[in-house]
Amino acid sequence: MAKELEGRRILLVIGGGIAAYKSLDLIRRLAERGATVRVVMTAGAQAFVTPLAAGALAGGRVYSELFSREDEQDVGHIRLAREADAIVVAPATADRMARMAAGMADDLAGAVLLAARVPVLLAPAMNPAMWAHSATRRNRERLAADGIAFVGPDAGEMAERGEAGTGRMSEPAEIADALAALLSPGEKPLAGRRAVVTAGPTHEPIDPVRYIANRSSGRQGFAIAEALAGLGADVTLVAGPVSLADPPGVSTVHVERAEEMLAAVRAALPVDIAVMVAAVADWRVESDTPQKIKKREGEAVPSLTLAENPDILKTIATGTPRPAFVAGFAAETEHVIEHARAKLARKGADLIVANDVSAEGGAMGGVRNTVHLVDANGTQSWPEMSKAEIAARLAEVIAKRLDAPTT
Structure with missing residues (x-):
């Protein structure tokens, strides 16, 4: 040791x-x-x-x-x-x-x-x-x-x-x-760099009391934001609804919907680093109702018309101004690495961090995680560790990638 x-x-x-x-x-x-x-x-x-x-x-x-x-x-x-x-x-x-x-x-x-x-x-x-x-x-x-x-x-x-x-x-x-x-803070390899990180779920309202969401705690994204700040970066964290305290040394913007999250990320640009960790809801209700939808005996179950939410990772990775380094997370329940490779190509990111969020994986809402780093050069699998440890190691990887000479 x-x-x-x-x-x-x-x-x-x-x-x-x-x-x-x-x-x-x-x-x-x-x-x-x-x-x-x-x-x-x-x-x-x-x-x-x-x-x-x-x-x-x-x-x-x-x-x-x-x-x-x-x-x-x-x-x-x-x-x-x-x-x-x-x-x-x-x-x-x-x-x-x-x-x-x-x-x-x-x-x-x-x-x-x-x-x-x-x-x-x-x-x-x-x-x-x-x-x-x-x-x-x-x-x-x-x-x-x-x-x-x-x-x-x-x-x-x-x-x-x-x-x-x-x-x-x-x-x-x-x-x-x-x-x-x-x-042992050592040098601050990200001093002078700007970063934006997304974290947590989004809540897409159905009516004033119901919404579409997921089980993301935001813990991994918060830890990454803090780790990047620890290496000297000026970090904006765009957080969905979570029960975590804002990390010190980080500018935190709180949002609820996917569209609000995209707007906040765009407002943070230009940046050198974008790490899209948030588990953004893929769909929203096309038109949420201003009054609570009542359950009435004998009536049919109400139908919901869904619309696709904006793809924040792809928008940032393929847009202008594009950050020098864009990473996204892939929350998968099966074929984790294969799906991550497909996502890397589809989204235009530099790196996909894939993790198993099935009940057996335990990452969603937990304090520990097992991740696989997928990029154009291959796959690197890390052993299970705390989300804070993953964040620290990932921040170091990002710092090295930014310092690497371009070919």
Whole structure:
């Protein structure tokens, strides 16, 4: 395994949420990559995992008390903050984010974070309703504006029985990847480049309460937009209706219909890069009704006349001004690579990223994906990985393609 964090000193703040158990694995993941880990645990965290377990994995003592005479003489909260190369908060609860946004320092974790002069990475974890609340969104925006980095949260089943949505803490490997990227930004190969990315589904109205849609979460497109921005690109993200927070460092335009999405993409031109990830509805109702269509006993089922939606990928790939690099996604349930090859030729794109969205594939709405890159030179199949990892690798591929000499 690559030692991307060799010699790095990481301060891990474990917050008080059920996801604290994942932080034990995170300590191991960071150590595998060469990092030295110190641990601060909040009082809430100790209700879920023990300092003994965290200390055993980190190979050192765990700090928890702001007014501990022993701790302050040994290290002190200022030294804890200053002697780290980065601070990771995992899980970052809604309460911790609110305290950070307000600049509160009434416990050791708060004092350390307020004294920090190093990169800080938050891995939020909370109930989906709490993550979606306007107060949490304001706090996230405030923290992002203050330079705090985020990874996640992911979508899926929650600890509470019957709860699902966006709020799961990212997996430890994904957090370690995000930290490595944060600490080793290297050059910005896409600095000065402009990009447009589409993400999520479109909703095509039937009447005021019904619409045609699909199960796309938008997670892959959002991750690609953030990854391109991380390499220095000026990114516009055109997002259909999703429940994800706008990625930091990206200009996000929210739309609902396919026609609105095409208009927003055109408005973003000219760009160097276009990555069309959105699962755009192929059809719309030719004329949606202003009133709800009523179900009436004894009457025939109403018929819907469908019209074809604009082909956004083909329009951009064959239009003027054409981006230097155009990539599209192919969501398939069978013959994945074969259909992707046909789409590459039909749409005029430079690259098609194909994935299996059947129930067995699990990509649609999930947090992991398996993709195949199809271009004029052949097919490259990547192993299953998180959507954030796919986004990072794809952004690097795009940067290299743009830098490659033309023949």
